[in-house]
Amino acid sequence: MKPLTTEQIRAVIARGKTNDLIFKSLGIFCLALALLVIVALIADMVMKGSERFTVDFFLNFASRRATEAGILSAWVGSLLVMLVTACAAVPLGVAAGLYLEEYAKRNWLTSIIEINITNLAAVPSIVYGLLALGIFVYQFGFGQSILSAGLTLALLILPIIIVSTREAIRAIPAMIREGSMAVGATRWQTCRYHIVPYAMPGILTGVIIGLARAIGETAPIITIGALTFIAFLPPVPLTETGQGTAGLFDWLMSPFTVMPIQIFNWTSRPDPAFEVNAAAAGFVLMAMVLSMNAVAIWLRYRLRKNIKW
C-alpha cells in the first residue's frame, strides 16, 4: 500500500470535520426541537389560562361555572397521594435495590427477579390500576381512598426506583466497599455509612423521575375510583370535623381527586370556557412537576458536595 499524500490526508481530515459539523448541527437541531415543543406547550397553556391565575383558582372547589371553578381538591389530592407514594415506594425500592446489589447471591433466581423488575417498568399503568382495585380496594378494604391511590402509584414507580438505585450503587467504585470491609466494617455498616450515602444523588434522580411519572397518571387512579366532583378536603389531623376529632391518619381513608382527572374533566365539558381552566390547571401541574425536579436537583447538589472520595 502506498502511503497517503499530504493532500489525501488533508482530504480525509476535511471529510471528518464536515461529518462532525453535520452531526453537531443535527444534535443542536434535535435539542432545539425538544426545547421548542416544551416552550410552546408552556406558552400555550399560560396564554390560554392566564385569566384564571388568581388566588381563587387555587382555593375554590370544582364548580359547574367555569369562572368559579378551582383546583383546591385536585392539588391537595395530588400532593397527598404523592406523599403516600413517596413514603411507600422510596424505602421499599431502595431496600430492594440495595439487597439485589449488595446481598443477593448471583444465581438463576436473582437473574429471574432482575429480568422481571425490568419488565415491570414497561407494564401499562392501567394494569397496575386493575391489580390495585382487587388488592388494595377490595381485599385489604382500603376503599376508594388516598391510601389506595398512593400505594397503587407506589407499585407503578417501584421498578423505576429499584433500577435507578442499582445503577447508582453500581457506579460506586469497588475500592470503597473493600476499604470499608478492610477496616472491619460489617456489610450493614458498609451499606449504612458508605453505599447508601454515596448512591443517594442517583437514587434521588430515580425517585423524581418516578414521582413525576406518577403525578401525571390518570388511568390507574380512575380505575381504583378517584372522583370527579368533590367539594371538601381530607380531614386535617386532630381537628374537629363535626363527627368528633379527626385521627392522625384519617386523611388516608378520605375520598379524593387529582389534577390530571380534573384537567381531563374540564377538557371534555361542553362549555368551551372550561378549556381556560384546563389550560391553567395544566400549567399548575407542570409547575408542580418542575418544582419537584428543582428540589431534587438542589438536594443532589447538596449531597454531592458532601461526598469526599
Added chain:
Amino acid sequence: MFKPTQIAVALGLAGLFAAGAANAQVIKIDGSSTVYPITEAVAEEFQKAKKNAIKVTVGISGTGGGFKKFCRGETDFSNASRPITAKEMEDCKAAGVQYVEMPVAFDALTIVINPKNTFLKQVTVEEMKKLWEPAAQGTVTKWSQVNPAWPDAPVKLFGAGADSGTFEYFTEAMVGKAKSSRGDYTASEDDNVLVQGVSRDVNAIGYFGYAYYAENTAKLKALPVVSPKTGKAVEPSAANVENGTYQPLSRPIFVYVKAASLDKPEVKEFIEFYMKHGAKLTKEVKYVPLPAAAYTGNLDHVAKKKLGTVFGGKNEIGITIEELMKREAKM
C-alpha cells in the same frame, strides 16, 4: 422504655384502624358522564345550601361502571343514561341491593353538520342506517351513495366511542341493533374532539348529546331528523323533546338510589333538593327538564319505597316524556 419512633408507629396504626368514622356523612354518587353535569350542579348547590355539613362526591365511571359499583352496594346513587339492564338487575338482586328509579331529565341526541353544508336539509333513519351500518364500512364513502340527490363528495364521519351509552343508543335507534356500527369513522369519548372535527370539514357529519351542540351553535348546524312516526322532519330542541316530536333520538336519563340509603336522613334531604331544583339546574346545563309532575312523582316513589324499574331490563328507543310519565304513574 419506648423510643419516640415506636410510639409514633403505634399511634399511626391506631389512627389507621380508627379511620372510617369521619366518612359517615358522605353521599356517594357515581355513573354516567351524560348525567354528570346535572348531578354535579345539584351536588354543588346542595352543599352550598347545607353549608358543607353534608358531603357529596360524584364520580364518572360510565353508566355500566356506575351500576357495577352500585350493585356491590358501594354507592348511594347511580347516574345512568339508559335504564338498568337485565344483567345489572340480576347483579343487584344477588347482592341484595334494591333501588328506586328516578327519571331526572331528557336528552336529545343531536346529528350535527358543518354550517357551510348546503345540501343536507334533513335526514331520515333509513339514510342514517345506510351511512352507519356495519356493511357500509369501506363501501359507502360518498354522499351520493346514500342519496342520489346529494353531491359526489366524500363523507367524513364523527361519532361516539364504543364504550359510551350514546353510542349504544344511537346505533340502536338508527341501525336497529345496539353497538352495531361501521368502524371507519373518527370515534372519541371526548365530544369536544367531535365538535372540532365537524366544525372544520364541510362534508362532515357527527352525533353527540344536545348539550355539546347547544354550547357550540356558532360552529355547528343541527340536522332535523324525519320522525318515523309522523314522517315530518323535526329539529332537536327543548320544545320538540317536550312535545315528543323529536324522534327517535330523545332519551330519558336517570338517577337510581339505593333503597337501604333512604333510611339516612341526608340522602332523603338530597333527593328532596334534587327534585325541587332539578328542573332549573337541568336547563342551566342544557338538558331538557321533565314536567313538574315527574319530580313530585319521584318523591312519591321514594316516600312509598316503590322499588324496581319500569323498563323491565330493556333499553327502549323513542320513548316520549308523556309515555314515561304514564308508566311511572302506573307503578
